[in-house]
Amino acid sequence: MLRFYRLGHEYFTEKLSESLTEWIDDPAVALRTFVDLERYGFRYIDRISSLVAAEYVAELDRRQNQARAERADVVRALLAGERVDLARAERVLGHRLTGRQVGFVCWVDDRGVDLEGFARKVGRFLGAGHSLVVADGPLAVWGWASITGDVRTSLTGMATWSPGERENVHIAVGSPHPGAAGFRTSHLEALRTRRVIELSGRAAPSITEFSDVALVDAISRDLDAARAFVAAQLGDLARDDVKARGERAALLAVLDAQGSLATAARTLGIHRNTVLQRVRRAEERRGRPATIKIAELHAALLVCDVLGASVLRES
Numbered sequence: 001m002l003r004f005y006r007l008g009h010e011y012f013t014e015k016l017s018e019s020l021t022e023w024i025d026d027p028a029v030a031l032r033t034f035v036d037l038e039r040y041g042f043r044y045i046d047r048i049s050s051l052v053a054a055e056y057v058a059e060l061d062r063r064q065n066q067a068r069a070e071r072a073d074v075v076r077a078l079l080a081g082e083r084v085d086l087a088r089a090e091r092v093l094g095h096r097l098t099g100r101q102v103g104f105v106c107w108v109d110d111r112g113v114d115l116e117g118f119a120r121k122v123g124r125f126l127g128a129g130h131s132l133v134v135a136d137g138p139l140a141v142w143g144w145a146s147i148t149g150d151v152r153t154s155l156t157g158m159a160t161w162s163p164g165e166r167e168n169v170h171i172a173v174g175s176p177h178p179g180a181a182g183f184r185t186s187h188l189e190a191l192r193t194r195r196v197i198e199l200s201g202r203a204a205p206s207i208t209e210f211s212d213v214a215l216v217d218a219i220s221r222d223l224d225a226a227r228a229f230v231a232a233q234l235g236d237l238a239r240d241d242v243k244a245r246g247e248r249a250a251l252l253a254v255l256d257a258q259g260s261l262a263t264a265a266r267t268l269g270i271h272r273n274t275v276l277q278r279v280r281r282a283e284e285r286r287g288r289p290a291t292i293k294i295a296e297l298h299a300a301l302l303v304c305d306v307l308g309a310s311v312l313r314e315s
Helices: 004-021 026-080 086-093 114-126 149-157 180-198 208-220 223-237 242-256 260-266 274-284 295-312
Strands: 100-107 132-135 140-147 170-173 205-210
Touching: 004 026, 026 086, 026 100, 026 132, 026 242, 100 114, 100 180, 114 140, 114 149, 132 205, 140 180, 149 170, 149 205, 149 295, 170 180, 180 205, 180 208, 180 295, 205 208, 208 223, 208 295, 223 274, 223 295, 242 274, 242 295, 260 274
Parallel strands: 170 205
Antiparallel strands: 100 140, 100 170, 132 140
8 A cells, every 4th residue: 555655656756747848838937846746745645654554553453452362362261271162262373272282481580582482482392383372471471382292302402402592591391281171281380380490599591391390399389388398308408508418419319210329329420439428428417217208208309409498498
């Protein structure tokens, strides 16, 4: 439409310049007349172009707002567990709800990152050609990907991103679940993963899958109860100091390795005897052997490893 007015102005100028010399004999008068009419023509085109552009932007904004509102309503209904028309929901969202759904959350501490673009990049890495992205305020976005492949492989690929590629963005990823119910479940898992990451106080951007922190999430739903559980299982080992941290790490590595000191030593990058010494000191601090209530001990150490100072006593 705007080009139509520009071409019309060009046509008007050509016809005017061709005709003025036929209508007016005096060249000076013809020039003044041409300038006046051309000025009038330019002002008209400038005015009408501004009106057309303003109306176009207003109509575009109305349509986009309507589309956003409709999309937000469908997302709200899905997250609330309401019954929805799947065909209409897929059409409104531009997202397939019949496959395995993976919800994820991307957030930053400061502005300056194209979060929606970054979230679409995450969706592509998860195996979705097109992912659904919804803003959650200025510093976070929610995303969903309908996938067919293995999430763990995709996350391993994302872990190789350079700091520049990560753009200081934290990523929390839910587990895959099928259908519209999976849309909600995986999203809630991603939100709970984000909560655990924020409780841990991690400053560096991370990529965390819910399955890696599910136990910690379950235990820390009530943070006071989690602190009491850690204190009861670890005793004096539940302190926030360097020595206790090293002893907890050694004991956790041994439990992860099902009692193998050699495997724990390789994991920690220290000598086997050092592992043994730290485990013995950890047992002394705990006040009882590591063979007593192994499951509870393992869980408490894992909670400390992930959440750190949030569940520990000050030194």
